[in-house]
Amino acid sequence: MKHLTDAEYKDLSRSEKIKYRLRRGLYHLKCFFDPSRVTDLEYLRMGKFKKIWYKIKRFFVSIPSKIGHFFVKVWNTIKKGVLAVKNEFVDIFTTFKEGSWQTKVSYFVMGFGNLARGQILRGVLFLLFELVFIGYMIIAGGHWLSKLTTLGTEAGQSNVYDPATDSYIAAPGDDSFKILLYGLLTVIFIIALIYTWRVNVKQNKILDKIVKSGKKIKSGKEDLHSLVDDQFHKTMLALPLTGIMVFTVIPIIFMILVAFTNYDALHDGYSNLFTWVGLDNFNELFSWSSGTGKLSAAFGEILSWTLMWAFFATFTNYFLGMFVAIMINKRGIKLKKMWRGILVLTIAIPQFVSLLYVSKMFADNGLINGFLLDMGWINDPIPFWTDPTYARITVILINIWIGIPYLMLIATGILMNIPQDLYESSRIDGASVWQQYTRITLPYMLFVTGPYLLTSFIGNINNFNVIYLLTGGGPTNPNLLTSGGSAGDTDLLVTWLFNMTTGAETNYKLAAVIGIMIFLVVAVISLVVYNLIPSTRNEEDFQ
Amino acid sequence: MKDTKKVKEKKVKKNRRHMSMKTKRRIGNTAIYVILAILIIIWLLPFVCILLESFRVDSPGQSGNVIPKVWGFDNYIRLFKESDFGRWYLNTFIIALCTAVLQTVIVLCMSYTLSRLRFKGRKLLMNVMLVLGMFPGFLTMIVLYKVLSGLNLTGAHALPGLILVYCASSGMGYYVSKGFFDTIPRSLDEAARVDGATRFQVFKKVIMPLAKPIIIYTVLSAFMAPWGDFIFARYISHGTSSGYNVAVGLWSWTTKTSIGTHYTMFCAGGVLVALPITLLFMFMQKYYVEGVTGGAVKG
Numbered sequence: 003m004k005h006l007t008d009a010e011y012k013d014l015s016r017s018e019k020i021k022y023r024l025r026r027g028l029y030h031l032k033c034f035f036d037p038s039r040v041t042d043l044e045y046l047r048m049g050k051f052k053k054i055w056y057k058i059k060r061f062f063v064s065i066p067s068k069i070g071h072f073f074v075k076v077w078n079t080i081k082k083g084v085l086a087v088k089n090e091f092v093d094i095f096t097t098f099k100e101g102s103w104q105t106k107v108s109y110f111v112m113g114f115g116n117l118a119r120g121q122i123l124r125g126v127l128f129l130l131f132e133l134v135f136i137g138y139m140i141i142a143g144g145h146w147l148s149k150l151t152t153l154g155t156e157a158g159q160s161n162v163y164d165p166a167t168d169s170y171i172a173a174p175g176d177d178s179f180k181i182l183l184y185g186l187l188t189v190i191f192i193i194a195l196i197y198t199w200r201v202n203v204k205q206n207k208i209l210d211k212i213v214k215s216g217k218k219i220k221s222g223k224e225d226l227h228s229l230v231d232d233q234f235h236k237t238m239l240a241l242p243l244t245g246i247m248v249f250t251v252i253p254i255i256f257m258i259l260v261a262f263t264n265y266d267a268l269h270d271g272y273s274n275l276f277t278w279v280g281l282d283n284f285n286e287l288f289s290w291s292s293g294t295g296k297l298s299a300a301f302g303e304i305l306s307w308t309l310m311w312a313f314f315a316t317f318t319n320y321f322l323g324m325f326v327a328i329m330i331n332k333r334g335i336k337l338k339k340m341w342r343g344i345l346v347l348t349i350a351i352p353q354f355v356s357l358l359y360v361s362k363m364f365a366d367n368g369l370i371n372g373f374l375l376d377m378g379w380i381n382d383p384i385p386f387w388t389d390p391t392y393a394r395i396t397v398i399l400i401n402i403w404i405g406i407p408y409l410m411l412i413a414t415g416i417l418m419n420i421p422q423d424l425y426e427s428s429r430i431d432g433a434s435v436w437q438q439y440t441r442i443t444l445p446y447m448l449f450v451t452g453p454y455l456l457t458s459f460i461g462n463i464n465n466f467n468v469i470y471l472l473t474g475g476g477p478t479n480p481n482l483l484t485s486g487g488s489a490g491d492t493d494l495l496v497t498w499l500f501n502m503t504t505g506a507e508t509n510y511k512l513a514a515v516i517g518i519m520i521f522l523v524v525a526v527i528s529l530v531v532y533n534l535i536p537s538t539r540n541e542e543d544f545q
Numbered sequence: 546m547k548d549t550k551k552v553k554e555k556k557v558k559k560n561r562r563h564m565s566m567k568t569k570r571r572i573g574n575t576a577i578y579v580i581l582a583i584l585i586i587i588w589l590l591p592f593v594c595i596l597l598e599s600f601r602v603d604s605p606g607q608s609g610n611v612i613p614k615v616w617g618f619d620n621y622i623r624l625f626k627e628s629d630f631g632r633w634y635l636n637t638f639i640i641a642l643c644t645a646v647l648q649t650v651i652v653l654c655m656s657y658t659l660s661r662l663r664f665k666g667r668k669l670l671m672n673v674m675l676v677l678g679m680f681p682g683f684l685t686m687i688v689l690y691k692v693l694s695g696l697n698l699t700g701a702h703a704l705p706g707l708i709l710v711y712c713a714s715s716g717m718g719y720y721v722s723k724g725f726f727d728t729i730p731r732s733l734d735e736a737a738r739v740d741g742a743t744r745f746q747v748f749k750k751v752i753m754p755l756a757k758p759i760i761i762y763t764v765l766s767a768f769m770a771p772w773g774d775f776i777f778a779r780y781i782s783h784g785t786s787s788g789y790n791v792a793v794g795l796w797s798w799t800t801k802t803s804i805g806t807h808y809t810m811f812c813a814g815g816v817l818v819a820l821p822i823t824l825l826f827m828f829m830q831k832y833y834v835e836g837v838t839g840g841a842v843k844g
Binding site: 232245330350500 | 570574577578580581584585587588589591592594595650651652654655657658662664667670674676677679680681682683684685686687688689691692709710712713714715716717743744745746748769772773775776780791792795796799804808811812815818819822823825826827830
């Protein structure tokens with residue numbers, strides 16, 4: 003904030019004066035609410051701990067303004083969106099008003115403009131799309147769409163008396179699952195049509211312009227050629243994006259919709275229809291009253307263990323893996339390749355083999371307990387898998403066993419990239435090994451692997467294999483026995499989700515809700531971390 | 546006189562310090578060797594145990610003695626004669642082969658486009674992919690299972706279903722490969738474009754020959770993944786033994802009811818699964834290491 007002298011102030015125009023005073027006022031207001039702010043010079047003079055303390059303080063003080071900024075951003079995005087939609091409509095209208103007759107016809111018969119002007123390929127494609135759409139809507143789409151609001155009204159019955167043949171037959175009824183799926187597909191089809199129609203209008207606008215200026219219109223051959231040249235990305239992305247659309251996007255949207263229905267073992271969709279229930283499932287999950295069998299309590303417990311697990315699993319692996327890499331990398335250690343090779347080799351062995359075997363090793367009658375009992379060091383087997391605390395610790399320990407080779411591999415590559423002269427000069431300056439580690443190695447590692455840490459944290463939140471193959475989620479906790487499938491003390495949200503979708507007590511609605519919750523947790527963590535770690539902001543610091 | 550004495554003293558001190566540094570380092574190194582040796586033992590022990598167990602012919606007692614009293618190949622023979630293991634193995638092999646080919650094509654298309662072509666909506670596409678990746682992958686299985694079972698691609702016919710599931714969404718795992726393409730200088734493309742090459746020709750004749758390491762990495766990781774996949778395979782095969790892959794099959798032997806009789810067979814199966822993968826891995830370790838470390842740095 004620049005402070006003007008009186009003379010300068012007098013020179014300002016009226017509106018500038020008001021602006022200046024407003025800004026001054028805001029500045030003072032800021033200082034009033036935020037007394038902790040210091041100038042750069044003062045900051046540089048602070049001691050190390052004071053700096054850290056200051057940063058922490060600043061972080062918390064700045065939270066309200068950050069939230070404010072966020073809302074301003076959201077508001078601006080909404081405004082922009084509304085404006086864009088408005089512009090679209092205006093454009094559609096003006097194109098119609100000013101367009102040629104071919105363009106006007108194209109508003110109803112898609113591709114007509116292209117056909118009339120000799121772009122046969124595009125025209126035929128547009129027209130075909132429209133015809134297919136109309137045909138589909140008449141044959142099936144309308145039917146599914148009309149049932150989408152209720153998800154079916156009549157369940158199928160197995161024994162219905164049929165007077166014509168004098169026998170009992172199965173009467174087919176509605177199938178909620180199919181209605182939801184096909185309804186969703188129909189909605190997506192409609193959106194696709196609207197989009198294509200808009201493209202069609204835009205193309206006609208361009209065609210009008212070309213015709214007016216007397217230039218040549220692109221032929222179908224040129225269109226095809228552009229697919230390997232200017233439009234090559236469309237060719238390349240066609241297959242992958244279709245796969246993602248069909249196998250990821252549509253299922254995810256479907257499952258989000260399921261979260262608002264009562265689809266479970268009791269309402270399977272054909273003999274007992276399911277229907278929309280609004281936010282009931284979320285309410286059930288968040289009704290904060292604890293007690294045995296309460297869903298919200300189970301959810302809280304499992305969520306906290308999931309986060310705890312992800313934290314320990316990520317950071318124990320990270321630091322221990324780095325430690326092993328540093329040990330092997332140390333000058334004077336021989337047979338570096340052999341040490342590394344043996345550890346890396348263990349990566350190659352499929353995880354399920356080692357996990358299942360290790361799980362048996364730690365069982366009550368397993369190898370470890372057998373050995374310890376034989377040696378007479380213990381009198382009773384250690385309850386590795388049957389005691390909640392033991393189970394949790396064992397799972398984390400075994401995860402270290404699984405994870406260290408990976409981290410060692412990654413850390414080795416990065417450690418070798420650290421300029422050796424940094425170490426040389428620090429040694430000459432009399433730095434101890436520990437100082438070298440905390441001042442050179444660790445910052446460098448953290449900087450380079452920041453994004454990796456985030457992805458591995460998230461990977462651990464969803465680490466199905468380790469938990470499921472080791473403990474299967476056990477030991478079962480009576481407090482976590484809910485209607486939504488039973489859960490154990492080492493169950494993560496994902497394994498809980500898995501249990502809900504298999505076995506006798508399928509509870510798809512809850513699985514969908516849990517899935518959304520996992521998404522939210524992951525999204526929030528990623529957002530926060532991405533804003534905190536340096537590697538995403540200034541990429542060239544260490545290059 | 547005094548001065549020289551001081552100098553001498555200093556020298557001695559220095560010498561002593563030097564000596565102690567040397568011994569210190571030696572002690573440190575020895576400690577590291579000991580730690581490393583212990584680590585290696587811990588890391589290899591379970592695998593050695595599996596190997597030993599797989600040759601055990603006497604009763605499969607789990608506790609105590611690791612070394613079998615009677616050695617033999619009985620478990621391996623039983624594996625193929627008395628169980629579906631051969632079928633599972635073949636299933637997994639077919640899945641892995643198809644996945645390796647299809648997934649490589651898809652991932653390469655995706656990563657090449659996102660890395661080296663500029664088009665409208667590229668950033669948006671990447672952001673959407675990021676958000677989609679935040680949903681637990683398993684969530685989609687509930688719908689996919691129903692749809693696939695409607696198409697009769699589950700249970701005994703799980704193979705095509707599984708291949709579809711593995712490959713269809715594999716475009717979302719483009720990160721490592723994109724990181725590789727990002728490192729190839731853009732001037733190569735531009736030079737070829739100036740010479741009149743189409744974008745397809747640039748892709749085919751300029752970049753692909755340079756992309757050998759990442760192609761090998763992608764093929765390798767795509768081939769190895771189905772051997773260890775449990776969650777999707779179990780869901781799609783849905784309790785039908787002939788549709789299992791090795792992971793689900795061997796897992797089904799470790800349940801409480803069958804662990805007693807199938808324990809040593811499980812170990813033999815584990816060895817047979819781990820063997821080819823390990824050999825392949827050793828063969829292509831260089832590329833794998835490049836891929837993993839590169840991917841980690843790029844995020």
